[in-house]
Amino acid sequence: MPELPEVETMRRGVRPLVGGTIIEAFCPPSHHHPIKYRPPPETLFPALVGRSIRAVERCGKRLLLRLDNDHALVIEPRMTGRVSLNPPQLPSHTRLVLRVRMTQPRGNRKGAPVEHTMIFRDVRGLGAVHLLDANSCRTELGPQNIGPDALDISWQELRDRLRHRKCAIKVALLDQRAIAGVGNIYASEALHLARIHPTTPCHLISNRRWRTLQQALHLVLEEAIAKQGSTLSDGAYITPSDEAGRYQDEHRVYQRTGERCIQCRRGIIRRIILGQRSTFYCPVCQPAPRGS
């Protein structure tokens, strides 16, 4: 499931498209249910042709291609969406194909045209592709809907945004309006590193622990980016160059139910359900909050 590190890996992989011009955009014919396109495909795809790509950015768990007309092509991978650059052939469940011609090929004095193909593929089809104008970008990706990026947020801001809540800290970390980029994997991982029990109510967390949690989030996310994200047993996530991520091997608790904790070497990792999502923790490192 692409979270911040996986989408950041996508962003870095797709960076070679910057400066190129989109010469073709389409979705190959298929029998599967269409994903959510906005505007609908018959408007969206033609609107992309002829546009050049100014920048490739990440907004929380979304990938943004900034275009030369102040629009942005926003790709939301959600559960099983992934991008590939120059795939050998079009795989099943391909939802978008962009052919991009590089206008100024680097290190190529003869100027032979260089082309790239970027595809967005989404097996379960829960993802979305949006073409937003400048105004929609400001509102839909603005602070009303997307909180500060998890890599940029200070511990004080994290605290101030969550400390009034009574819900479990694990649930709060998944709220993209409070803090952007954290998903189910990295919420469990960061809480374990910070030694905070996932059910701890936000309003019971001390200043010292908010700071520890922010540092843990930062560390875990940076570690995961360095390993190009986590490819789980379902294999849903893969890097743009079709390599598996390697951070799943470094997971401290996620999908490690029954294993011995590598941090304290005593606890046995447990799995519970919080907010309808699997949550993993070590009962020794992360003692239950008082009164539960």
Next chain:
DNA sequence: CATATGTCCTGAGAGC
């Protein structure tokens, strides 16, 4: 406003 629940979707795996 905060929080809880239902919905979408497909393929993998379990169980019979």
Next chain:
DNA sequence: TGCTCTCAGGACATAT
């Protein structure tokens, strides 16, 4: 072997 069932969870809509 082949069928049916359950499960995975990010974002959003709707309800409380």
